[in-house]
Amino acid sequence: MSERPTLAIVGAGPAGLAAALAAAARGVRVTLVDAGGRAGGQFYRQPAPALAPRPAHAPHPRGRTWERLRDGLARHRAAGRITHLTDHHVWCAVRDEPSGTFAVHSLLGPAQEEGRTVRADAVLLATGGYERILPFPGWTLPGVVTAGGAQAMLKGALVLPGRTAVIAGTGPLLLPVATGLAAAGARVTALVESAGPGALLRTAPALAAQPGRLAEGAGYAVRLLRHGVRTLTRHTVVEAHGTDRLEAVTVAALDRDGHPRPGSARRIPCDTLAVGHGMLPHTDLAETLGCTLSGTGVRVDEEQRTDVPGVWAAGEATGVGGAALALAEGHIAGRSAAARLYGTAPDPRRWAAAARARTRLRAFATALDAVYAPPAGWAQAVTDDTVVCRCEEVTAGEVREAVGTLGAGDLRTVKLLTRAGMGWCQGRMCAPGVAGLAGCPPTAGRRPFARPVPLGVLAALPGTDAGAGTD
Numbered sequence: 001m002s003e004r005p006t007l008a009i010v011g012a013g014p015a016g017l018a019a020a021l022a023a024a025a026r027g028v029r030v031t032l033v034d035a036g037g038r039a040g041g042q043f044y045r046q047p048a049p050a051l052a053p054r055p056a057h058a059p060h061p062r063g064r065t066w067e068r069l070r071d072g073l074a075r076h077r078a079a080g081r082i083t084h085l086t087d088h089h090v091w092c093a094v095r096d097e098p099s100g101t102f103a104v105h106s107l108l109g110p111a112q113e114e115g116r117t118v119r120a121d122a123v124l125l126a127t128g129g130y131e132r133i134l135p136f137p138g139w140t141l142p143g144v145v146t147a148g149g150a151q152a153m154l155k156g157a158l159v160l161p162g163r164t165a166v167i168a169g170t171g172p173l174l175l176p177v178a179t180g181l182a183a184a185g186a187r188v189t190a191l192v193e194s195a196g197p198g199a200l201l202r203t204a205p206a207l208a209a210q211p212g213r214l215a216e217g218a219g220y221a222v223r224l225l226r227h228g229v230r231t232l233t234r235h236t237v238v239e240a241h242g243t244d245r246l247e248a249v250t251v252a253a254l255d256r257d258g259h260p261r262p263g264s265a266r267r268i269p270c271d272t273l274a275v276g277h278g279m280l281p282h283t284d285l286a287e288t289l290g291c292t293l294s295g296t297g298v299r300v301d302e303e304q305r306t307d308v309p310g311v312w313a314a315g316e317a318t319g320v321g322g323a324a325l326a327l328a329e330g331h332i333a334g335r336s337a338a339a340r341l342y343g344t345a346p347d348p349r350r351w352a353a354a355a356r357a358r359t360r361l362r363a364f365a366t367a368l369d370a371v372y373a374p375p376a377g378w379a380q381a382v383t384d385d386t387v388v389c390r391c392e393e394v395t396a397g398e399v400r401e402a403v404g405t406l407g408a409g410d411l412r413t414v415k416l417l418t419r420a421g422m423g424w425c426q427g428r429m430c431a432p433g434v435a436g437l438a439g440c441p442p443t444a445g446r447r448p449f450a451r452p453v454p455l456g457v458l459a460a461l462p463g464t465d466a467g468a469g470t471d
Helices: 014-024 063-078 147-157 174-183 197-202 204-208 211-226 284-289 323-341 348-371 396-404 411-418 431-438 455-459
Strands: 006-010 029-033 082-085 088-096 101-108 115-120 122-125 129-131 144-146 164-170 187-193 231-233 235-242 246-253 266-269 272-277 279-281 311-313 387-389
Touching: 006 014, 006 088, 006 101, 006 115, 006 323, 014 029, 014 063, 014 122, 014 323, 029 115, 063 082, 088 284, 101 122, 122 284, 122 323, 129 147, 144 147, 147 164, 147 174, 147 272, 164 174, 164 235, 164 246, 174 187, 174 211, 174 272, 187 235, 187 266, 197 348, 204 211, 204 348, 235 272, 246 272, 284 311, 311 323, 323 348, 387 396, 387 431, 396 411, 396 431, 411 431
Parallel strands: 006 029, 006 122, 029 082, 122 311, 144 272, 164 187, 164 272, 187 231
Antiparallel strands: 088 101, 101 115, 129 279, 235 246, 246 266
């Protein structure tokens, strides 16, 4: 190990930034590797410097926290304690067994045709999450976007995905998307939420333990009323309509079993549908390193350590729970990594406040997961001719045939029989939908790479030199 230990942190969202500041403040040389052009991740996504934000886009609801993270990052960068690598798309992280150090491989810039390798004594994964996408008739039409995609367009480019929007699906993300688009000038004709008020009441104890979150939710409700956004709870999108692009959506009320109720369908004209059904942890890099998963997230201990020595994980990668939880986990992970890299056992009392926040916020996230689950009957509403794997153009009927006629009982077999998940995205988009249609549990893909890699980059990989730094 070098005289001054090195830590590579993948991801510059809330968890990655909190971890970087905590580790750098304790003498660790941090390399922060991120795909974004600026720090902040999706939650603190900032527009390009050349863009002048309009008043509707500022300030951020947690602006003071962002300012603290941003200013801390700037100080540590100026002092040489943190190296921030932007536009670096990490595709693999590996451990060099003889030395015990790590190599983090990334692709540079928008073209992603040139590679770079960061070497460090330890790795902290703050890779965030990605949206769960569930298919429905018409979901491939231009004008249908994910809720997070609409938010990214608004935050990062200060542009609207369309002029007349419907926001649909389930989960807390729908609220800031609807209010953000409305404040920016879009006409949001409806917010279609499959969960109902009764589900929220059943989780009242966990929700009451987070009064700040309840106040935030109330604030969103007030803004929805102010902008005249109609809220349809216990409703779902049945179909999107259009020829060359989206023209309207049909929504319907859900019965007690989560199926569209006959006779309740209504058609809503719009040119944009922003739809989302929650988030899933991004675990590709963790799986490549051999980390064990717990459910859909990376399993960690009380210090945010994985079961692979030298690898920590924090934020949505360990289980989706929001920015506040990611900040707490990142702080704990950064402090733990710093102590361990210097060969000492950390004192948990030093991060007791963060640990208490983590416990409360995890309970809150578990309660929300129970409330904002996709409707139980969503798969039955998908027609056989609906494309579910866009890369390979596999339809729902083909998936059902693989299960019902050919006897497939898991995602791997469905993939082999239909090619669903064999395309460019390697199942990252379609796996939840295919699993739901097949009636089998989603399983980890065990992909060797976290993103497609040019053969030239693979051929040019450095040798076995495991010194700290970058190549």
